[in-house]
C-alpha cells in the first residue's frame with residue numbers, strides 16, 4: 001500500500017529556507033506500524049513522515065484508514081507495535097509520555113469536550129492547573145490573552161460554556177489546548193460540526209498558530225475544503 005503525500009505550497013513564513021528550525025521535525029514517524037491485537041491485522045503499516053513546526057498538516061483518508069489510530073500514537077496515548085514516534089528527535093516510547101501530553105501537545109476534539117457548567121475562563125484555568133506547569137503571569141491574565149487570541153470578546157471569560165454556540169465552544173477548546181503553551185496541536189475533526197464560515201475562521205486561527213507562532217498544528221479531517229486550507233496533506237489509504 002502506498003503512502004500518498006501531497007504537499008501544497010507552504011506559506012513563505014513556514015518554508016524551511018526562512019525558518020531553519022523547520023529542518024528539525026516536530027514529530028517524526030519512523031516506520032510506524034500498529035495492530036490492535038497481537039498478530040492481528042495491521043491498521044498502520046510502516047508509516048514514515050515528518051511533521052514540521054510552523055506548518056498545518058492535514059491527515060486525511062477514508063473511514064477506517066487509521067487516522068484516529070495514528071493521532072493517538074502521535075499524542076503519546078499509546079506506542080506503535082513497530083517503529084518509533086519521535087518528538088524533536090526523542091523516541092516517545094522511551095520518554096515521560098505523561099509529561100509530553102501535559103506540556104508539549106494540546107488536543108482538540110470535534111465534540112469540544114469542555115465542562116459545560118463552568119465558565120470559559122474556568123475551563124482554560126483548569127487545564128493550566130492540570131498541566132502542573134508553572135506560569136510567569138497570573139493564570140487569569142493568560143486566560144484573557146488566550147480568549148483574545150481565539151478571537152472571542154473579553155466578556156466571554158465569565159460566560160458558561162452551555163450558553164455558547166458550537167463555533168464559540170471550538171474557539172474555547174483551542175484556547176484550552178493552548179493554555180500550557182504546547183508546541184504541537186492535534187485536532188480530530190475540529191470543524192466537523194461547524195458551518196462553512198466558522199470552519200474558515202477556525203482554520204485561520206490554526207494557520208496563525210503555525211505560521212506566526214511556529215507551532216505544528218496537525219488536523220484530522222474528512223473535509224476537502226479544510227484540507228485545501230492546510231499546508232500539506234498526508235493521506236492514509238485503507239489497508240486491504
Ligand SMILES: Nc1ncnc2c1ncn2[C@@H]1O[C@H](COP(=O)(O)OP(=O)(O)OP(=O)(O)O)[C@@H](O)[C@H]1O
Nearest residue numbers: 036037043061062063064065066067068069070222
Ligand atoms: N480499539 C480498537 N480495537 C480494535 N480495532 C480498532 C480499535 N480502534 C479502531 N480499530 C480499527 O482500526 C481501524 C482504523 O480505525 P480508526 O478509527 O483509526 O480509523 P479512522 O481513519 O480514524 O476512521 P474514521 O474516519 O471513521 O474515524 C478500523 O478498522 C477500526 O475498526
